[in-house]
Amino acid sequence: MDVRRAIESRRSIQHFDPAFRLDPRVVDELLALTLLSPTSFNIQHCRYVIVDDPELRRQLRAVSYDQSQVTDASLLVVVCADLQAWRKQPERYWRHVSAPLRASFVAAMRDYYESNEQAQRDECLRSTGIAAQTLMLAAEGFGLGSCPMNGFDPDAVARLIGLPADHVLSLFVAIGKPLRPAHPRGGRLPPSEVIVRDRFPQEAG
Ligand SMILES: Cc1cc2nc3c(=O)[nH]c(=O)nc-3n(C[C@H](O)[C@H](O)[C@H](O)COP(=O)(O)O)c2cc1C
Secondary structure (H helix, E strand, O other), rough: HHHHHHHHHHOOOEOOOOOOOOHHHHHHHHHHHHOOOOHHHHHOEEEEEEEHHHHHHHHHHHHHOOOOOHHHHHHEEEEEOOOOOHHOOHHHHOOOOOOOHHHHHHHHHHHOOOHHHHHHHHHHHHHHHHHHHHHHHHHHHHOOOOEEEEEOOOOHHHHHOEEEOOOEEEEEEHHHHHHHHEEEEEOOOOOHHOOOOOOOOOOOO
């Protein structure tokens, strides 16, 4: 499937076939494609919790407004990120470049993150959002349906998956075989409302 068709056909699926099993090789490919997602400074701070345990799925569903995707998707990925990845042996993010270039990236990363907690969190949420879309488009390319989800109690989910204190929880991506098509599209805003040329219009006066 080409990229254009994947983008056009991706929809948020509410109902997955609970009996459908994904070939583990497809799961591996989906994850390998997702790991190619861009991250600022190549920090690769996203963490992907693959929830296979049916009992854990049930517990997660109970804290996710009983949304059926949580138990019925063939693949449930809890997308998280490590807020402190910038200080955890950052040299490894640039191990294939020359030593001076690696040193300059590591120094720039430290300068950017060190005293800026908001940047630490913002970058995690940017990266996980991009990664989630990569995963969903990859799933579409395999003829699968997907759903991004943040309809859950974040503290309860964090407890259930044992989220480390220096990580942040972003969203679930549920993937599987759709049982029913998505709702009709809610309607997109006109391009004139959401696309800004050069700068936002300024209020007169
Ligand atoms: C961050 C995020 C969280 C979402 N959470 C849920 C969710 O918990 N349950 C759900 O059914 N859909 C969820 N959605 C899907 C949106 O409702 C959906 O993207 C929107 O209605 C547009 O529909 P489409 O994705 O089919 O184009 C979420 C989407 C995003 C981006």
